[in-house]
Amino acid sequence: MTNGNDNNKLRIAFLGTYHPAVPTFRALAKKGWICIAVLPEESGYKNNELLDCILEFNIPWTYNINEIVNYSPNILIAANYPKIVPSCYLDMFPCINTHWSLLPRWRGVHPTAWALINGDENIGLSVHLMGNEFDTGAILTQDSMRITPDLTINEIHVKLAQMQASSVIAVLEDYLQNGHFTGYEQDHKCATYVPQRVPIDGIINWGNSTSRIEGLVRALPLPKYPGAFTYLDSQKIIIVSAKAADCPPYHCTPGQVVRVLGDGSVWIKTGDTCLIVERIAIEGEEEIKEASKLLKRGMKLGYNPQIEIAKLKNKVKFLEEKISEIEDKIRK
Numbered sequence: 001m002t003n004g005n006d007n008n009k010l011r012i013a014f015l016g017t018y019h020p021a022v023p024t025f026r027a028l029a030k031k032g033w034i035c036i037a038v039l040p041e042e043s044g045y046k047n048n049e050l051l052d053c054i055l056e057f058n059i060p061w062t063y064n065i066n067e068i069v070n071y072s073p074n075i076l077i078a079a080n081y082p083k084i085v086p087s088c089y090l091d092m093f094p095c096i097n098t099h100w101s102l103l104p105r106w107r108g109v110h111p112t113a114w115a116l117i118n119g120d121e122n123i124g125l126s127v128h129l130m131g132n133e134f135d136t137g138a139i140l141t142q143d144s145m146r147i148t149p150d151l152t153i154n155e156i157h158v159k160l161a162q163m164q165a166s167s168v169i170a171v172l173e174d175y176l177q178n179g180h181f182t183g184y185e186q187d188h189k190c191a192t193y194v195p196q197r198v199p200i201d202g203i204i205n206w207g208n209s210t211s212r213i214e215g216l217v218r219a220l221p222l223p224k225y226p227g228a229f230t231y232l233d234s235q236k237i238i239i240v241s242a243k244a245a246d247c248p249p250y251h252c253t254p255g256q257v258v259r260v261l262g263d264g265s266v267w268i269k270t271g272d273t274c275l276i277v278e279r280i281a282i283e284g285e286e287e288i289k290e291a292s293k294l295l296k297r298g299m300k301l302g303y304n305p306q307i308e309i310a311k312l313k314n315k316v317k318f319l320e321e322k323i324s325e326i327e328d329k330i331r332k
Contacts, residue, residue: 013073015081023165036071037061095130104191107135138183206255236283245274255302264290
């Protein structure tokens with residue numbers, strides 16, 4: 001894969017957002033390689049940390065990607081950038097993307113969350129050339145780390161951000177030395193895809209396996225994320241911390257509290273074993289508390305559709321009777 005670098009001087013158009021892009025930006029800026037930075041539109045994106053870094057290095061920046069041609073870049077790097085790069089740039093100079101999965105696994109949005117939820121043992125990042133479709137281009141380098149049980153998505157992102165900076169620098173230094181990129185095509189037959197997650201996706205299905213529910217909790221920790229949640233009657237409960245229980249078999253309905261421990265945690269039945277829920281938060285309250293402050297043995301979390309439909313029918317019947325009584329009084 002040859003993309004000549006005639007003047008041996010990189011002029012990078014850097015596209016990024018959020019704190020994970022900061023280590024990569026800083027590493028490139030220290031080498032004097034960035035000529036223009038692009039952030040996505042201000043609305044809906046938390047650009048403050050990256051913008052502070054851009055201003056620290058006194059590098060021009062814009063929200064409008066079409067302005068990058070005014071700075072004569074000879075390479076484009078998108079690090080944690082959520083927008084589509086216009087295809088015209090792919091023909092003008094090399095365009096590189098970073099993606100936080102070991103492509104072709106987990107193409108799409110929020111791959112680290114999906115990796116945790118699905119119980120992956122390892123997680124990684126890919127530095128790849130951009131193709132005509134998202135996350136499909138030739139791989140330039142990959143790096144990975146083991147997902148240990150103590151890691152939440154926040155700690156994983158910190159580690160991946162540092163790995164990303166090192167990987168991007170290594171790719172570019174190799175490019176400067178050899179005058180071309182060396183990579184390999186992805187095996188598209190092995191690709192898996194994941195969609196963007198929304199807050200409602202955090203609802204816990206207690207019929208799922210313990211490992212999947214634990215992964216959901218670790219993927220959505222407060223306060224950066226909305227949290228994995230369930231309901232106790234109509235009260236929304238956010239599970240702040242949890243782990244798998246080493247427990248004997250319990251034969252009961254998933255979502256039932258089966259044990260309360262002296263340390264304030266509780267065991268909740270799942271689809272296969274039990275989950276130790278240590279701390280919870282109640283929607284609308286700031287305090288994070290021990291699970292046993294609210295959850296008692298025998299309580300059932302989550303919704304049973306048959307029970308909820310029956311409750312709703314009873315409420316409708318009650319309201320219909322009241323309306324009928326009022327109509328009778330009006331007629332009299």
